Amino acid sequence: MLNQQLEQRRQSAAPRGVGVMCNFYADRAENATLWDVEGRAYTDFAAGIAVLNTGHRHPAIVAAIQAQLERFTHTAYQIVPYESAVSLAERINALAPITGPAKTAFFTTGAEAVENAIKIARHHTGRPGVVAFSGGFHGRTMMGLALTGKVVPYKTGFGPFPGEVYHLPFPNAVRGITVEESIEALEQLFKSDIEAARVAAIILEPVQGEGGFNIAPTALIQALRTVCDRHGILLIADEVQTGFGRTGKLFAMEHHGVNPDLITMAKSLAGGMPLSAVCGRAEVMDAPAPGGLGGTYAANPLAVAAAHAVLDTIAAEKLLERSVQLGAKLQETLNEWREGFPAITDIRGLGSMVAVEFADPATRKPDAGMATCVQKEALSRGLLLLTCGTYANVIRFLYPLTIPEAQFDAALATLRESLQAATAEAAAV
Template identity: 70%
Template sequence: MSTNTELKQRRLAAAPRGVGVMCEFHAAQADNALITDVEGNQYIDFAAGIAVLNTGHRHPRIVAAVQEQLTHFTHTAYQIVPYESAISLAERINALSPIDGPAKTAFFTTGVEAVENAVKIARFATGRSGVIAFQGAFHGRTLMGLTLTGKVLPYKAGFGAMVPDVYHVPFPAKDVTVEDSLAAIHMLFKTDVAPQRVAAIILEPVQGEGGFNPVPTALFEGLRKICDEHGILLIADEVQTGFARTGKLFAMEHHTVKADLITMAKSLGGGMPISGVVGRAAVMDAPNPGGLGGTYAANPLAVAAAHAVLDVIEGEKLCARAVELGDRLQTRLKAIQQKDAGISDVRGLGSMVAVEFHNATTGAPDAARVNAIVQAALAKGLLLLTCGLYGNVIRFLHPLTIEDAQFDKALDLIEAAIAG
């Protein structure tokens, strides 16, 4: 088998630099929360494929479900020849989703496809084109996804003009209050776009790339009021927050109001590519037949995996497990914070936890220290990810199925890496 160095050289020669790669090692095997590289080195995985593996690598029930489906068929194109498993998955999602009244679900392949289609559905249902998003948001890398995303580097830079009729307002974090965010929307209605031209407001219940910032319930309540007053649809982007990560199946369950449309992907498939949009039935039914879909949408192997994921979340009580692990992680991080003036914040919802670093003297965001901590952890066998507008936040995305002993070891590695 090739070495990591050999594979890196081949990768650099064969693949474009625009596909940024974080790690210098290459996976050969992965089991639950452990990755083994081609040279036999092992890493505790606190990235989980960027929140794809809430159920861990190769969960036996998911593997078995995919293997069983392989004995029947791998593809028909659901919009050509449909099948019962996709119908029953939609029925399960409809019943589980925090949507008011009857719901319907459409499946796609990637998270950004779900976002794109949610916008399409909202535009068709309302007959309007405008969309409001938030600064610091991440909604994907296609053109509409990029436009909705509120972060220039590395996502928007150099890709030219974005999609028209998309507007960004401040997100309530740091010195921005909920009142500031809502006032910005009202000002937008006076200065840039009439509310009668706005189809939707979209936001993540917990900002991902923006820094793992949970949305205050008061903001959702204010947005719901604005949307109801002006006939605007509220879209919750749950691509990263969904499927037990925050301690609820959907993060919107933490709030008093409901969205009209919810996007989902990542951990729905347990490592298989599947995404979807669930929403109020009347809204979902708005587009004409053929207006939604995709060649690989509702792929039967991914659908089989998604059924197994829902079974595992329920059977292994992963929502409660997310709360337990998140509490343990935050307790350790807050204890470290008492001794480390460079830690400016520890925050999170369930097992969607982050720690933020600033220079203790100047107060400036300390991305350099964050990078050093991530590299130190990696050298000790722990894979971590960063986020935040300034790159000064470490986010934790451990599988919710991680064994207790391995989780405790990871906490020790985190403390050692922060200590330097």
């Protein structure tokens, strides 16, 4: 009854605008397992929406937070700074795919990082315009929503949004959108809506998160780099969801051999603690005057300590290699099953950022109902999955990269059972 009682309390105390997927409540968690308040165990393939690449309560992260807790929890970095934040910036500057000297500023959330990246870009260039992509997700703040290319549920009823933001079609083989069409749309934008000389930045996710785990082709990123260099525009990579090993590289841009001018990061940066950052070319990052960047909780000491432990753990446990291994196994397994599940229209992934897309077998139209049914069936069997996509017809897989092999295999067996149950349910309708 505990879960039911808590659910009744939540509905009375919290607004409906904060959508909640599960009707059970967390009690404790470890690595890839979460237990609810009634003692039931779940295998977590959601990982706090890509926050727990190093798993729940990794011992190294817990120890780092405990050690910092014994020293101090808050000074406000802008008032009294501390060495741990400086050394974390140094580590990220050395690791991030930025050309030339780099600098990093810390914030609290992914949306905050995006907001500040736009501020920095506008200040550096003296220009107002920003170009983003359909299907992209960049946060729930007003500028984040303006950049986000998905209306429901994020933008509905919240406008008007900040101006001088424009959207391009994102390449998508399933939808028949090519790289050439995306770049042609950009050139048309410069002719019909805003001149290139007034554009401060182009922002994109190297792999779209909420948009459906759509992978940006290398040709697109290379073309954007060329356009940006030609017109003095900054290229911003939003790596909030792709960063820290999810795609098999520390940053997804490393797959393309193209360096952005600015990178936003958050989520798995601090293994469950609230921390985000913007890293970029030093001369760009130095554009705002002192006081122009910051935040009360920016570079929180406990989160900074956790982030150091995350970087140590990724290296020590070879989680980049494990991301590639697990992702390859998942894609290979899904492809082996594909013939038996006609609603599967696409399987795609980069490292362990893997998704399966569903469509009606007869019409080939996106089938959100099937994705939801698979998610529901999996949840009833103790497996947490998330949906995504512009049409909400995609299941995404965000397991911790530290998940034990046996647990991963058991989760795949559960996934197959869930697909079978959902397919049988659809056939019975």
